[in-house]
Amino acid sequence: MLAQTVASAFQRHFGYAAPLLVRAPGRVNLIGEHTDYNNGFVLPAAVDKAIYYAVGLSSTAEIRLVAHDLNDCFTIALDQVHRTDTPWANYLLGVVAQLQKRGLTLTGFDCVFGGDIPIGAGMSSSAAVECGLAFALNRLLSADIDKMELAHIAQKAEHEYALVQCGLMDQFASLFGKPEHVVRLDCRSLEYAYFPFDTQACxxxxxxxxxxxxxxxxxxxxxxxxxxxxxxxxxxxxxxxxxxxxxxxxxxxxxxxxxxxxxxxxxxxxxxxxxxxxxxxxxxxxxxxxxxxxxxxxxxxxxxxxxxxxxxxxxxxxxxxxxxxxxxxxxxxxxxxxxxxxxxxxxxxxxxxxxxxxxxxxxxxxxxxxxxxxxxxxxxxxxxxxxxxx
Missing domain, CATH: 3.30.70.890 (GHMP kinase, C-terminal domain)
Structure with missing residues (x-):
């Protein structure tokens, strides 16, 4: 239902149908806190609280963003992307800036997002916001960026635009989650292994x-x-x-x-x-x-x-x-x-x-x-x- 809500809001705001719909989950971390930026081990999992995106490429040279839950809008020229005084927009603009740094040719796009990850609850709503847009633009632009690189792009967005020197865990967990499994990530080698975790048994x-x-x-x-x-x-x-x-x-x-x-x-x-x-x-x-x-x-x-x-x-x-x-x-x-x-x-x-x-x-x-x-x-x-x- 959240995906439908976001899709309907996209059509109301931008007047055209069939955007790409993306679900970007939040995460829990069973154990391994503050170890990721120390090149250590973490044990996260993606969970059923998520940010939903509706994204479509436009014929303009603008980025038009709508934070559905905040009832707020933000527009910026594609060639003027920079850190702004709008905190929620910075997470998204940081992703765009990272794609531009990598030489990807972006077009204007429209975006509505919203979800049910509790803000400030430690479930990494920010990483879901970053990863959802990175995934959507990668798909729409046929950029063929692999998931690990998307995680790094989202992490760098947080470093440079949200000014949080986070490790890779949150972005990794949102992108690499597997149903009924937790994933141990070695934050130095980036090797990872899945372990079954039946949330019906525990x-x-x-x-x-x-x-x-x-x-x-x-x-x-x-x-x-x-x-x-x-x-x-x-x-x-x-x-x-x-x-x-x-x-x-x-x-x-x-x-x-x-x-x-x-x-x-x-x-x-x-x-x-x-x-x-x-x-x-x-x-x-x-x-x-x-x-x-x-x-x-x-x-x-x-x-x-x-x-x-x-x-x-x-x-x-x-x-x-x-x-x-x-x-x-x-x-x-x-x-x-x-x-x-x-x-x-x-x-x-x-x-x-x-x-x-x-x-x-x-x-x-x-x-x-x-x-x-x-x-x-x-x-x-x-x-x-x-x-x-x-």
Missing amino acids: RIVLCNSGVKHSLASSEYNTRRKECERGVSVLRQYYPEVQSLRDATLDHLAAHRDELGPVVYRRCAYVVQENQRVEAACRHLAAHDLGAFGQEMYASHAGLRDDYEVSCEELDVLVEAARQVPGVYGARMMGGGFGGCTINLVAPDQVENFIREVGATYEQRYGRPLETYQTTIVGGVEALEAAVAQP
Whole structure:
């Protein structure tokens, strides 16, 4: 229905039918947070919350954009693409700029987009916005850019136009998602492997803290700089350490004083989180959800105490989940400072989980808890043209 809504809005705004329709999913990340920009491991999956696009090539030399959910429009000349004071448009213009940098000859185009990914919940709505447009233009212009390159294009758009120095995970997950599978990505080699994850046997429930975060905040980029500081110290003694992926806890312990307490904790978290991702994949292969969940709890503790990107509301949600029967594991998810917790819950305990955790949260903060049950789906795709008919 969302695809139909976006297609109908396209026809109302631009007066011609049969645009290309694209679905670009958001993502969850089961474990492996803040490891992607440190060349580490992540374990995301695409989910059934998505951004939908209707895009058509025009005979003009303009880019005409409509943010359906915001009821806002933006127009710019194709040869004048630049960062603007319209934040939502920058995600799209960043994609266009990256395609132009690669020498692709663009024509004017019209675009309407909207969806149901909760904004600020840590489900990577921004990556879905970027990947959806990159996929659509690639298809419409017959550019034959492969999916991994599209992920890099979307990532660079975020770096240069949204000014967030994100890793590749979010864009990769949106493009490479596979139904009923999580995907382990090695962010250094870009090798990846799929692991079955039956969301009917174990449900993924997200609890939205209601605290809005912005990955463009200074804190996110500060964490990245702190990690880079750690690498620069270690590299003086261990030339093989090109990123925290190459570091060990022994390396860090040997130079703890020089690193300083804050940088030491940041780096220790990343090294341990990479170890947790690898352990979690072994647990998943062995169908041991209990052991997998313990890695999630440990991940949250590290994010809270060492990386310091959690907040009180997220901590309350994780502790509340720990008390409910049938919960395998829980942790904060995403960049931090708000957003959602991700919880693995036995199917017959989901209703009780939502009721119990919701009651704890409402009693503590005086507001209802918003929750989402998610299904793991495939990555960015074109939808059947028939959906575009009014």
